[in-house]
Amino acid sequence: MKIKGVTDIFFDLDHTLWDFDKNSALTFDKIFKLNNIDANLSEFLSCYQPINLKYWKLYREEKIDKASLRFGRLNDAFTAINFNIEKELINQLSEDYITYLSSFNHLFENTFEILKYLNTNYNLHIITNGFSEVQHKKLTKANINHYFKTVTNSETVGVKKPNPKIFKYALKVANVKVDQSVMIGDSYEADILGALNVGMDAIYFGSYSNVLAGKLKQVNNLIHLKKYL
Structure with a gap:
């Protein structure tokens, strides 16, 4: 009606x-290659997507700020797949993600x-x-x-x-x-x-x-x- x-x-x-999920996956593929990250992309994404939603909910509820969202969702996803990565590299990936996301x-x-x-x-x-x-x-x-x-x-x-x-x-x-x-x-x-x-x-x-x-x-x-x- x-x-x-x-x-x-x-x-x-x-x-x-x-299409956030599709464009985000393509972005991660690009920035992993740029930064020589040899983590399994599909495994990472399967963990990242629900973690990202959790962080956005916290962000909507004013429980975390933008910087915490950007770092935390990546840090938690790498932790979930037992991939060791330096904090500085997570920060770099966070910046690269924002830079390249709108290119897809x-x-x-x-x-x-x-x-x-x-x-x-x-x-x-x-x-x-x-x-x-x-x-x-x-x-x-x-x-x-x-x-x-x-x-x-x-x-x-x-x-x-x-x-x-x-x-x-x-x-x-x-x-x-x-x-x-x-x-x-x-x-x-x-x-x-x-x-x-x-x-x-x-x-x-x-x-x-x-x-x-x-x-x-x-x-x-x-x-x-x-x-x-």
Whole structure:
């Protein structure tokens, strides 16, 4: 069923439009080679991905800062695979990761198609918890920046999703009322609950293996947003 009265759509970026896991894996492959790291990449990534999510949750909850996130997720992943590495090299890898991450720009299936479709009838925006110096590069290099009228970043606002302040800030910058807006994202906590808690409608983007309770709107392919919008 189509959502009525919507004029503005707010997207998350990482894991929603921009294929973070794929681009991150390619980045690690590159920086491991640059720094002569002979760790097993697939083994590292299998440990890193859940560790990274854990650290981002701590970061969202203001329990750690950016520097702790960047170092800790790498340090813990190397520890998990019993790979000995100097602290200085972890710091170098952390810097290289941020440097090269936006050089890979794989998007989820049908990203261009759905943005082109939605752009004809709605104002499109981004709300992201990602680091500001990286997110704008991702949008530009992936050639989707022109679709978005505003980009709201947690570092600019000073709080992260699901904090109500970032949603209210984004609505103010977009000059739109909450009941005319919808949030689309992959994080139930940050994107969906964050939006619903300020009165904004929301659509969860994720696998149906993670079907959420209740009547929550959900798609597992971006093109299926046409069902609602």
